[in-house]
Each structure stands twice: as C-alpha cells, then as structure tokens.
Amino acid sequence: MGGGLLDQVTGVSSFALLRPPAHQVSPRARLLWRIEAVLGIVPVVAAQVVWWLADPASPRPIQVWLAVATVVIETAYLLIMPLWRYRVHRWEVTDEAVYTQTGWFTQERRIAPITRIQTVDLTRGPVSGLLGLATVRVTTASSAGPLRIHGLTHEQALEIVESLTALTIADPGDAT
Amino acid sequence: MPFRRLDARMLLVHPVQEAIRFLPALFGLFLTGRGGGRSPWWDVGALVVIVVWGMSRWFTTRYRISGGQIELRTGLIFRKVIATPADRVRTVDVTAPIWHRLLGLARVDIGTGSSRATDDRIQLDALAAPVARALRAELLHRRGLEVAIGAGSAGSSDLAADPVMGSDPRVVGDGPSMSSGPEQVLVTFDPKWIVYAPLTTSGLLTALTIWGFATQYLGNVVPQIESAVGQLAAWGVVVSAVVLLGLGLVAIATLAITAYVLSFWGFRLTRHRGGTLHVTRGLLTTRSTSLEEARIRGIELGEPLGLRWAKASRLHAVGTGLRSGDGMESGRAWLVPPAPRRVVTEVARLVLQDATGLDAPLVAHGPAARRRRYVRAIVPAALLAGLVTLAWWLGRAPAVVTIAAYLPLLVAPALAHDRYAALGHALTPTHVVARSGSIERRRDVIEGAGVVGVVTRATFFQRRAGVRTVVVATAAGRQGYPILDVPVELTDSLVVDLVPQASAFLADA
Numbered sequence: 001m002g003g004g005l006l007d008q009v010t011g012v013s014s015f016a017l018l019r020p021p022a023h024q025v026s027p028r029a030r031l032l033w034r035i036e037a038v039l040g041i042v043p044v045v046a047a048q049v050v051w052w053l054a055d056p057a058s059p060r061p062i063q064v065w066l067a068v069a070t071v072v073i074e075t076a077y078l079l080i081m082p083l084w085r086y087r088v089h090r091w092e093v094t095d096e097a098v099y100t101q102t103g104w105f106t107q108e109r110r111i112a113p114i115t116r117i118q119t120v121d122l123t124r125g126p127v128s129g130l131l132g133l134a135t136v137r138v139t140t141a142s143s144a145g146p147l148r149i150h151g152l153t154h155e156q157a158l159e160i161v162e163s164l165t166a167l168t169i170a171d172p173g174d175a176t
Numbered sequence: 177m178p179f180r181r182l183d184a185r186m187l188l189v190h191p192v193q194e195a196i197r198f199l200p201a202l203f204g205l206f207l208t209g210r211g212g213g214r215s216p217w218w219d220v221g222a223l224v225v226i227v228v229w230g231m232s233r234w235f236t237t238r239y240r241i242s243g244g245q246i247e248l249r250t251g252l253i254f255r256k257v258i259a260t261p262a263d264r265v266r267t268v269d270v271t272a273p274i275w276h277r278l279l280g281l282a283r284v285d286i287g288t289g290s291s292r293a294t295d296d297r298i299q300l301d302a303l304a305a306p307v308a309r310a311l312r313a314e315l316l317h318r319r320g321l322e323v324a325i326g327a328g329s330a331g332s333s334d335l336a337a338d339p340v341m342g343s344d345p346r347v348v349g350d351g352p353s354m355s356s357g358p359e360q361v362l363v364t365f366d367p368k369w370i371v372y373a374p375l376t377t378s379g380l381l382t383a384l385t386i387w388g389f390a391t392q393y394l395g396n397v398v399p400q401i402e403s404a405v406g407q408l409a410a411w412g413v414v415v416s417a418v419v420l421l422g423l424g425l426v427a428i429a430t431l432a433i434t435a436y437v438l439s440f441w442g443f444r445l446t447r448h449r450g451g452t453l454h455v456t457r458g459l460l461t462t463r464s465t466s467l468e469e470a471r472i473r474g475i476e477l478g479e480p481l482g483l484r485w486a487k488a489s490r491l492h493a494v495g496t497g498l499r500s501g502d503g504m505e506s507g508r509a510w511l512v513p514p515a516p517r518r519v520v521t522e523v524a525r526l527v528l529q530d531a532t533g534l535d536a537p538l539v540a541h542g543p544a545a546r547r548r549r550y551v552r553a554i555v556p557a558a559l560l561a562g563l564v565t566l567a568w569w570l571g572r573a574p575a576v577v578t579i580a581a582y583l584p585l586l587v588a589p590a591l592a593h594d595r596y597a598a599l600g601h602a603l604t605p606t607h608v609v610a611r612s613g614s615i616e617r618r619r620d621v622i623e624g625a626g627v628v629g630v631v632t633r634a635t636f637f638q639r640r641a642g643v644r645t646v647v648v649a650t651a652a653g654r655q656g657y658p659i660l661d662v663p664v665e666l667t668d669s670l671v672v673d674l675v676p677q678a679s680a681f682l683a684d685a
Contacts, residue, residue, distance in 0.1 A: 017682055099678070142649040143655045143656075144647060145655075
C-alpha cells in the first residue's frame with residue numbers, strides 16, 4: 001500500500017525503487033506560491049464585492065456564507081499548499097537525464113534523457129522576478145514530455161540552463 | 177529551367193472555392209441589396225471581385241522541379257518562396273476532392289516529414305491527374321532507387337537532371353531504371369465492411385451530429401410531424417417508444433454507413449519497395465497518402481465496444497512527421513478501417529514486422545486497480561441516480577426520467593469488470609504495449625526506441641491505493657500514451673525499462 005499518511009503526502013513509497021530527485025527548490029518559492037494563490041483569488045473576491053454593492057436586493061445570507069466559505073478555503077489553501085508543494089518539488093540534472101518531481105495533491109515525476117532534449121528555456125514572470133526566482137523548462141520532441149522546474153533562484157536556473165546546453169551540444173544524438 | 181504554372185483548369189475551380197468561402201458575406205450582401213433600392217450592379221461587382229481574386233491565385237503561383245530541387249512561388253501581396261531538395265521528400269499525398277475529380281485534376285501535397293506545423297508543405301493545387309500521379313511516382317521512386325542502390329551512388333545523379341514535367345509525362349513514371357517492382361498489397365476494401373460502420377463510436381457521433389443539424393431544418397415538415405405525433409399518441413406510449421427507437425436506430429445506422437463509405441470506399445494499403453506505405457481511400461474525395469516506414473513508431477489497434485461484439489477492430493499507424501489527415505489525425509494514419517479482426521491483426525503483423533507486441537500477454541494491474549475501476553464506474557452513476565431521485569422526490573422530475581437515470585448504475589459493474597479485464601501492459605524487447613478501456617478499447621504498441629521520456633503521475637487517491645499512472649512520452653501519434661493504474665511495485669522497474677538512463681536514480685545506485 002502507500003504507507004502512512006506522510007508517505008502519501010510526499011509520494012514516497014516503500015516499494016519505490018527510484019529515489020526522489022536530489023535537490024529542492026528555493027525556500028522563497030513558498031512565498032511565490034502564496035502570492036500567486038492570493039492573486040488567483042482576487043477575481044472571485046472582486047466578483048462577490050461587485051455583487052454585494054451592485055444589487056442591494058440580493059440575498060445577503062447567501063453572500064455572507066459565500067464570503068465566509070471563500071475566506072476559509074483560501075486560508076487553508078494558503079497555509080497548506082505551499083508547504084506541501086515545497087516538500088514535494090525536487091529536481092536533479094545529471095549527465096544522462098533530467099529528473100523532476102512536482103505537484104502537491106496530484107504528484108508527478110518526469111524523466112527525460114539528455115539525448116532527447118530539444119530546447120531549454122528560462123522564464124521569469126513579474127512576481128517571480130521580484131523575488132529573484134525563475135522557471136526552467138526543458139522540452140523534448142513529445143508535447144507530453146516538457147519538464148518544468150518552478151521556484152529556482154535565478155542563479156541556480158542559469159547554472160542549469162548552461163549545463164544542459166553544454167550537455168546537449170556535446171551529445172548530438174537524435175532528438176526524435 | 178523555366179517556371180511552370182499549375183493546370184489552367186484551376187481557373188474554373190478557384191473562383192468557385194472563393195465564392196464558397198465568401199458565401200455568408202455574399203448572402204448578406206444579397207439580402208441587404210434586396211431590401212434597399214440599391215443597384216444590382218453592386219452585387220455583380222462583388223462577384224467579379226471574388227472571381228478575380230480567385231483567379232489571381234492561379235496567376236501568381238508557379239513551380240519548378242530541376243536540379244533535384246522543388247520550388248514553389250506563390251502570393252500576390254505576401255510572396256512566398258518554398259524550396260525543398262527532392263531527396264528530402266518523405267510523403268507525397270494526392271487528394272482529389274469532387275471539384276477536382278470532375279475536371280480531371282488532383283492536388284499534390286509534398287511533405288518533408290517535418291512534424292512542425294510552421295513548416296510549409298509544398299502544395300500544388302492542382303495538376304492534371306496523370307501528371308500528378310507521375311510526379312508522385314517520380315518523387316517516391318527516387319527514394320526507392322536510392323534506398324536500393326545506396327546513398328551517393330552514380331545512379332541517382334541521372335534522376336537529378338531529369339525534369340519531371342517533361343513534355344510527355346507518360347514516359348517519366350515507368351522509366352526502365354525506375355521500375356519499383358511489384359508493390360505489395362496489404363489490404364483492399366471489402367464492401368461487406370460497411371456493416372461495421374454504425375458500430376464505431378465515431379460513426380455514432382457523426383450520425384448524431386448530422387441528425388442534430390437535420391432536425392433544425394425540419395420546420396418545413398412540422399404539419400406532417402404533428403399529424404404523426406397524433407398518430408403515435410393514439411397507439412400508446414410503449415408502442416410509440418419502440419417505433420421511435422427503431423426509426424432512430426435506422427437513421428443513425430444509415431448516416432454512419434454513409435460517412436464510412438464516403439471516407440473509406442476503395443481503401444487500399446500497399447507497401448512500396450522504397451520503404452513507404454501507401455493508403456488510397458475515399459469515394460467523392462479520393463485521398464492518396466504515403467507514410468515512410470522508418471518513421472512509423474507503432475500501431476494503435478482500436479476495438480470499441482460495438483466492433484468488439486462484431487469481432488472487428490481497426491488500425492492506426494503511429495508515426496513522427498506524419499502529416500496525413502488534418503488536425504486531430506496528424507501523427508496517426510489509418511492503416512485499416514473498421515474490418516474483421518483477423519484482417520486487422522494480419523496487417524498489424526505485416527506493418528510491425530515484429531509481432532510479439534500483438535500477442536504478448538499483458539501484466540494485470542492487481543486488486544487496487546480493479547477496485548479503482550469499480551469505484552470510478554459506480555460512484556458517478558450512483559451520484560446521478562441519487563440526484564435524479566432527489567429531483568423526483570421534490571416533484572421536479574418525471575418518473576420515466578428517474579427510472580432511466582438508474583440505467584447507468586445497472587450497467588456500471590459490468591463496465592468496470594470489462595475495463596479491468598482490458599487493463600494491462602507489457603514490455604517486449606522492442607516495444608511497449610498498453611491496453612485499456614471498455615467502450616473505447618485500444619491496444620497501443622509503441623517502439624521502445626521512440627520513447628523520449630516518462631511521466632509518472634499519481635493523484636492523492638492513487639497514492640492511497642498504491643498505484644501510479646505511467647505516461648510514455650513519444651514524438652509520435654498522441655504524444656503521450658498512458659498506462660493506467662500500474663501497481664507501485666511495478667512502476668519503477670517499468671520506468672527504468674522505458675528510459676534506461678533512469679537507472680542512475682535507483683535508490684541503491
């Protein structure tokens with residue numbers, strides 16, 4: 001079975017032969033995910049406020065319950081998700097393959113051999129840029145296979161991009 | 177070598193195509209013209225503009241094949257020049273929609289096997305049909321000759337100087353040094369197969385879509401319908417329900433059969449010595465597509481529920497750089513339409529050349545996977561039944577609908593059992609096999625060499641149950657082929673078998 005609750009949380013299983021990837025992402029990523037969650041709830045809150053103000057005859061009890069539910073769910077999400085995610089998100093780059101573990105409620109592990117890598121991108125959104133974080137995306141010939149590492153520090157991300165570029169140049173295998 | 181124009185008969189076709197494209201606008205123009213007191217010359221003017229626009233396409237398109245290069249120049253305002261070495265040609269598709277067939281024309285799509293959508297294919301729309309066939313034979317025979325003789329030998333240089341569009345196209349196709357030998361015919365259409373048309377889910381969906389559109393235009397038939405409804409009411413509920421159901425089934429079957437015939441009539445799959453498979457099919461629009469065997473990375477053997485009952489199935493090839501078909505179909509090409517099972521498995525054996533993937537016994541996924549199949553089938557059906565019962569109890573739903581809502585619940589256990597029976601995977605030395613599904617059952621046999629990555633996914637509930645979904649990422653076909661609910665004991669050894677580089681991450685490595 002899946003082991004105790006902690007194992008189900010982190011996705012580690014006593015039957016798994018593959019160890020998790022070696023490195024964790026930057027601790028600042030938790031703050032990034034929190035900010036993104038808050039930004040994500042803004043439209044919902046705005047809609048509720050507009051509804052409250054625009055229509056004085058609307059049923060107040062329902063709106064109050066809705067607001068309470070929103071606050072409760074969002075607070076729980078803000079508290080739990082970043083911590084859970086931070087435990088799960090891991091990455092590793094070796095000479096032969098790139099290995100990532102992502103997610104929190106649904107978790108994923110992705111492995112791509114270096115010989116199959118087609119592109120390596122580094123992106124910084126507005127929020128992650130302010131926090132000094134970046135995302136590395138590695139694509140293969142399959143559109144089901146891109147690997148993403150969120151929440152790396154900018155320096156870490158640059159290092160990874162450079163080492164991957166060097167590895168893929170050194171190994172001009174076919175990227176079918 | 178001078179540039180040539182496409183066939184002059186396209187001057188007739190292009191305006192019609194443009195007119196069809198602008199039909200809604202033309203229609204609107206016509207209506208407003210009738211309402212106001214505007215001179216009818218405006219409508220004529222609009223028509224003339226469209227015709228000239230369509231014709232300009234012919235005037236501004238030129239092509240040339242010389243020196244081993246195919247060049248195409250098009251465009252009036254935005255000019256485009258596409259050039260491709262003839263050696264890089266991988267697929268040559270000849271399509272003849274109904275307009276083209278009537279005029280004896282055919283459209284040639286030359287592909288270099290690049291699967292990127294932004295790469296331009298060279299499309300010659302259209303050439304005279306014999307010229308198109310000769311061009312196709314020439315381009316593909318070059319491949320065959322090169323493959324047979326070996327790269328870079330003296331033989332191919334003769335072809336390089338040989339213009340395809342010579343003054344007498346009949347000479348080119350069957351030149352003495354270019355005889356391809358007999359093409360091996362793998363499967364030809366048998367008209368008895370139209371029986372299988374209504375049994376596929378896509379056939380059903382097509383039929384229902386057409387039915388839906390058709391019912392919108394039944395306004396003219398309303399008085400007759402009203403009298404018919406009165407008649408049915410007189411007969412009573414049960415009889416009328418049976419009659420309606422029967423009529424509905426007949427209509428759906430007819431529509432599905434029509435779609436099947438239009439799409440697959442005259443289906444022919446042949447193997448060419450140059451290492452390509454050719455598929456010809458179609459009734460009104462004939463399509464001739466070619467697939468390079470080196471780019472075929474596996475097959476999908478589909479056995480939807482209806483076909484399974486009739487002991488039939490269908491076959492797709494999964495490949496990289498396949499551009500046959502549009503949109504949804506790209507990456508997958510038809511090898512056999514819905515046909516008897518032994519025909520399909522025979523063709524699959526011939527195409528795969530290593531048939532262990534087809535016969536390999538599949539590893540069952542264990543009790544956890546079985547439990548999940550039952551839960552996933554029964555719980556939504558129970559929810560549906562519960563909600564509808566609640567609605568009925570509150571007086572908002574008629575009894576008939578409530579009883580009908582329990583049907584999924586009755587069927588769910590059988591469905592779950594069937595789904596579990598189909599679930600499994602296997603690894604042969606060269607391929608990975610995955611099978612799943614009941615209503616849409618598919619057996620995917622994918623080449624191990626075509627695997628570019630592996631994704632192991634698990635929702636919270638899957639982790640509790642001790643299973644994972646392993647998605648095989650490949651550049652071919654659907655891009656990702658999931659193997660559902662693999663027990664966690666087997667997951668990591670499967671991952672390491674698929675991507676050997678993952679052995680570096682073993683816990684004790």
